[in-house]
Amino acid sequence: MQELDEIDYKILTAIGKNPLATITEISKETGVNVKTLSKRLQRLIDEKVLIAVSAQICPSTLELEPILLFINTKFKNLPMIEKLCDLHPYTRFRVRCLGACNGLMSIFMMPRNSLRYLLELFDRLRELGLIDDYTYLTSIAKWVWKEPDFTYYDVKRDEWTFNWDEWGRYLESLKGPSELEAYPPSILHKLDKTDMALLRELSINARAKFKDLSEKLKIPEYQISRRMKLYLDSGIIEGFRVLIYSKASNLFNQFIFRCRCPVATTARFAMAFKKLPFPLTFMPTQEGFTLVTLLPPLGVSYLGDILQRNVDDVKLMWADYRTSMRYWFYGETFKDGVWQADRKMLVDDILMELRVK
Numbered sequence: 001m002q003e004l005d006e007i008d009y010k011i012l013t014a015i016g017k018n019p020l021a022t023i024t025e026i027s028k029e030t031g032v033n034v035k036t037l038s039k040r041l042q043r044l045i046d047e048k049v050l051i052a053v054s055a056q057i058c059p060s061t062l063e064l065e066p067i068l069l070f071i072n073t074k075f076k077n078l079p080m081i082e083k084l085c086d087l088h089p090y091t092r093f094r095v096r097c098l099g100a101c102n103g104l105m106s107i108f109m110m111p112r113n114s115l116r117y118l119l120e121l122f123d124r125l126r127e128l129g130l131i132d133d134y135t136y137l138t139s140i141a142k143w144v145w146k147e148p149d150f151t152y153y154d155v156k157r158d159e160w161t162f163n164w165d166e167w168g169r170y171l172e173s174l175k176g177p178s179e180l181e182a183y184p185p186s187i188l189h190k191l192d193k194t195d196m197a198l199l200r201e202l203s204i205n206a207r208a209k210f211k212d213l214s215e216k217l218k219i220p221e222y223q224i225s226r227r228m229k230l231y232l233d234s235g236i237i238e239g240f241r242v243l244i245y246s247k248a249s250n251l252f253n254q255f256i257f258r259c260r261c262p263v264a265t266t267a268r269f270a271m272a273f274k275k276l277p278f279p280l281t282f283m284p285t286q287e288g289f290t291l292v293t294l295l296p297p298l299g300v301s302y303l304g305d306i307l308q309r310n311v312d313d314v315k316l317m318w319a320d321y322r323t324s325m326r327y328w329f330y331g332e333t334f335k336d337g338v339w340q341a342d343r344k345m346l347v348d349d350i351l352m353e354l355r356v357k
Helices: 006-017 021-031 035-048 075-087 115-127 164-173 193-204 210-215 221-234 263-275 301-310 345-353
Strands: 050-057 064-072 091-099 104-111 133-138 145-148 238-246 254-258 280-285 289-293 314-318
Touching: 006 035, 006 050, 006 238, 021 133, 021 164, 035 050, 050 193, 064 115, 064 280, 075 091, 075 104, 075 115, 075 345, 091 254, 091 301, 104 115, 115 133, 115 145, 115 221, 115 345, 133 280, 145 263, 164 263, 193 210, 193 221, 221 238, 254 301, 263 280, 263 301, 289 301, 301 314
Parallel strands: none
Antiparallel strands: 050 238, 064 104, 064 133, 091 104, 091 314, 145 280, 254 289, 254 314, 280 289
């Protein structure tokens, strides 16, 4: 990978702020002429610095429920559990971790009223001795995402200049009432298989040209434009993730913080985390919140100290970025207006594929 410079970081920051911006809009934001910008952006894509701009699909609008699983297992069993995640149609993310959980953290988006099948599957794995134990968390409000803001990154010194003490004071100044953002209602009844196919493509590349999507999916461009408006207006697409290679800057490691605290404290952190310049996913849960983030070398120390001062309990895990897997939206199990979910499909068939009983 070619060494990045200030212009590259300006481009990445501009896309983080406005993921669907045109080349002309990015040019105005960065002060880089269109021709140079186009070449730079293509190089960032070709060298896989800019991995993807992915549409983030809101689960509640599709009658899906986010479930976080922390799975403790022996190292020798990890490949099998990862294969299970690959086979499961409702997996959205997995990563190996060490610390408070030694094994795997996985995120599933399960159809409503199907959590029992996920728990039964992992109960069976525990009975077979393939995992030691597991815990699960449910989501109580919309998640918060943040893309990297490289204006805080000093390229020449290869370090971040973010003021953690100032951020900590800001967090502690948030004394007034605040609320977590509620999930929007379902509009699944308005969607069909064509929508599921289009949402998958947008989760893979939200910057894809409508012309290309039209040719691939055999949908008229005007219909894609109308559907895109529906997705944005209804909250089906609740945002966009700009996926950047972690070594593009001095972001050394991925960490998971699992925190126990009152709902009011979770709401304060939801506001405060929007001020951080680092890529993160903030998930309010029934026990408090879980945070997955990439941090520079000293960041874990500063953030850990602030968390310890403000939450009842914090568990830290180091996450192995190299083995992480983000799954694109998958709509193949949507049939006749509903998500398919039964014991055979979500327990028995998966165990059979793994060749265990």
